Amino acid sequence: MIGAAVGAVELISRYKDEPDNALNSWPAVFYLLINALASAGALGLIRVFNWDFGVSEAGAAGWTQVILAGFGAMAILRASLFTVKVGAESVPIGPSRFLEALLIAVDQGVDRKRAQGRSAVVSKVMRDISFEKAYLALPSYCLALMQNLPQAEQEQFARKINLIRNAKMSPRIKSLLLGLALMNVVGEGVLKAAVEHLGEDLKPASPNPSPARRSDARPPHA
Numbered sequence: 001m002i003g004a005a006v007g008a009v010e011l012i013s014r015y016k017d018e019p020d021n022a023l024n025s026w027p028a029v030f031y032l033l034i035n036a037l038a039s040a041g042a043l044g045l046i047r048v049f050n051w052d053f054g055v056s057e058a059g060a061a062g063w064t065q066v067i068l069a070g071f072g073a074m075a076i077l078r079a080s081l082f083t084v085k086v087g088a089e090s091v092p093i094g095p096s097r098f099l100e101a102l103l104i105a106v107d108q109g110v111d112r113k114r115a116q117g118r119s120a121v122v123s124k125v126m127r128d129i130s131f132e133k134a135y136l137a138l139p140s141y142c143l144a145l146m147q148n149l150p151q152a153e154q155e156q157f158a159r160k161i162n163l164i165r166n167a168k169m170s171p172r173i174k175s176l177l178l179g180l181a182l183m184n185v186v187g188e189g190v191l192k193a194a195v196e197h198l199g200e201d202l203k204p205a206s207p208n209p210s211p212a213r214r215s216d217a218r219p220p221h222a
Helices: 002-014 019-023 025-050 056-078 096-124 131-145 153-167 171-186 188-202
Strands: 082-086 089-093
Touching: 002 019, 002 025, 002 089, 002 096, 025 056, 025 082, 025 096, 056 096, 089 188, 096 171, 131 153, 131 171, 131 188, 153 171, 171 188
Parallel strands: none
Antiparallel strands: 082 089
16 A cells, blocks of 8 residues: 555656546556555565564554555665766666656557647636736736746746747637646646636727718718
């Protein structure tokens, strides 16, 4: 259980906007299974060799074995035995490389699963939204709604929005990219609520109606 819980926390932390989707894919299930089996295997070894870690009371000894097996297995799985220099990069060699490969597979699986739905959602939410009106107001409002968003993450988001603003692309595409960037940080629900609440303040100004033309027709003479 400890191994599966640690693995679940890792996956959820990678997809804070939609944590449920992080666990609902086959690569994610396999990742949780590997962590759970590692903990179970460590517990089995501890009990085979009857390691009680100096705890004499039976119940306390059992819990001690479970806790140490779970966290010990997680530490071993995330350890690197040595580091190999590949060009300018240092590559760790050990069980951690296997877990990293699994996490990459999880990322790809979750991304493929979410991509189509996210495209439809952001296209609907950001429809008729002016990028020039929204790129300051909408992120400011969304981030203000999130009380515990780290400052470093906010600064990284601000840099991303600045890149979108300066990019040479149509305003419509910029609006979609703005919506996707916000969804990654605050989630779909917060983005929808923010766009709904700000409403007309984010939409392009309506063109002024042209004054009615005066009729050139003269009234008939009596």
